[in-house]
Amino acid sequence: MNNEAQLGEDFIKYYSDLNQEPFSLGSISRIFGGASRETYRLSVFNKDLDETRLIYRRSQASALIETDQLTEYSAYMAFQNSKVPVPKTIAIEESADSLGAPFIIMEELLGEAASPFDQAAYSPYEEELGHQFWNILGEIVIKDTNDPNLSFIPGREFEGPSWKRELDHWVEVIRQDSFGVEPILEAAIRELYRNPPKDAVKKCLVHGDYRNGNFLSKDDSLIGILDWEMAHIGDPLEDLAWATSPIWCWKDHNRPSYLIQKEKALTIWQEKTQIKIEEESLAWWDLFACVKGLAIWTSAGNEFISGSNTDPINLFSAWIPGDIHLEIILETLEEKLIKNET
Template sequence: MGDASKAQLLEGLTRVCARAGLDVPHGLNRLTGGATMESWHFFSGESGFVLRRAPSLEFMEGRPFGHDVESAVIRAAGVAGVTAPRVMAELEPDDGIGSGFIMQELPGTPNPKEILEFAGGDALLKDAARDLARIHSLKPGDVPEAVPVMDYREAIAELRAQFEEAGGDRPIIALGLKWMEDNCPEPCDPALIHGDYRMGNLLAEPGKLTGVLDWELAHFGDPHEDLAFGCMAVWRFHRYDRPALGLGSLEDYFAAYEAESGRTVDQERFRYWLIHRTVWWALGCLRMAKIWRSGEDRMLERVVISRRTSEQELDLLMLLEEDAPEEERAERVSLPAVPIHAGEATDGELAIAVYDWLGTVKDRFEGHDKFQYAVARNALGMISRYNEAAIPAFENAPLAQRILGGEAGLSDPGLLSELREAILATIMQDVPKYPALEVARQKWTQQT
């Protein structure tokens, strides 16, 4: 619960609700998910509300702006017609429960698996395009000055610094960084960017968008960044076949956005931001391990997300290889061999045994604990599949540095095949059910 117990949260919430003219809060329960901020649901009278809160005050250090600015951005978005939640009040230091704000509960579900199975996906896609266009209608002056304006080149430099800090040893990420340096577009007139516009941060009912959540990454920049981020393979979940938010085609999404915004989507800029944000999230995943090690936030989900970096590296290589020579793309690679064990139980088999046992006590968990239970089983699955010998070139600092220096690239004979084998071996251990893996296996191997 971060730096406050449930009783302390209720005590602090009582002060916040009184300030907002609301009744005494009750029924406080933590919502599932939340890799960065905590979300708590509660009632005031018969109405539902959500507390959005940092897991600790220290967690807010170094961020471009605080929750007071985030709530102001949400209010401005609401004025622009975005389906945004109504912010009721911000937390204050005297409340004693950290940094955050409370907002009115909206109808609908944020669960991507449910949303992507709804009927009327085409209508929902149009709603998403509409709200994104309205977000992009906001200009500097509509929101507090603390909302930053992105400098594209500076953003690349910051990502490169993160890469070096994380070891500088992932050749696929190095390829992405070098490509970004070579292909960075010229700045455009800055529009307000949500920064995290994707499934997981959208509330929906069948055929209807009901809310846009999580505005902590808002900034001014290129609208194509928002368009691309939601279309990344990772945010399409099990609907890899629907490239626009997991809901439909890019053609339909772009047409709806153009009709609402009056802008024309530039395919080259869209591809740039698709690659940029894939690198961004790959490094974000890697950083989760650093946060956990530092003690800043010891949430179990952080270490598991760090091992999902391989998802982004797979997606990144599939994007970048479009620029490789045809003869390199035509080469096929082999899948790693599955080791066969004899004798005493291996570390992986011990992990499987605990994984299986946890499956027998699933019904004992509820709420956020049930979510953490699922994360724990994922962690054990990763341990059970680990095979160091199957990753020949995945962590290779000398190769990564040659790539960054322009001394190596996908035109080098055999490099693409080497990286394909490495990422296949890695992701088959980390996230074997990742939908893009099956696509890559069919594309890169002899499998039919």
């Protein structure tokens, strides 16, 4: 029996116990992509042969970004039956006792996840999906952070400015995982520490990786926001800058996430959140997005070079997005230099 079949057999035992009725396994298949979790799609049947389709996300022995399962699960719990579409949660196991690694189980949403590098991924529904995408980000910002489901989300206890918590965290990742020195990245880090943004207008829930590729759509409907493992409490501008970063719309910089025009996106966000965007602070978070991105790509490269996870996605991440973020940093710093000289 191969690993996947064994995993399916163990899973069905667990799932039957959980529901206190016998289930049988229809199919199990691993979904490609994402380096921090192993994600499986399963089809299971009860004794009346009613089918349920599930998503089973388990921690990898080597995880690119080390986050616990509870963070992601808490975010999903907080948005059940809300204006922020998320999959229905079923179970979480934080220990490795049941199935060999911590995991979460959710119902599968039947939609498409696009590549963030595919310019035409959402055609011809860019307009409809764009409005939903930016409105939903606004909904996340206005979410009451006192929701008990969010009590385990990181960052709640931090009393200092959100920018410092985030910058310190990602610089630490870079220091731990770099095999060499990247001068362009170091210049960006220095710039960010020297010129911090204004304090956050409010502290809110931050998705942490809100962008194209991390949501499911079906025709003109956005049906699920996924991949909440980097969620935390922080500055509302963080997700906004990440989602509008040119890396996610490399071939059309003014159409973030290859949806609607940036200006329109920012207007929708401001109307929903009732937050007026402070341009200099947003510019800080734009540059921060590159540093955070490079921390993630550096970690991916480290996983690959060290041999702890030779998934090609780690090689791709270190090669391509890494170069793109360096290029964006260079452009940004050069613009600043010219602005300061004139």
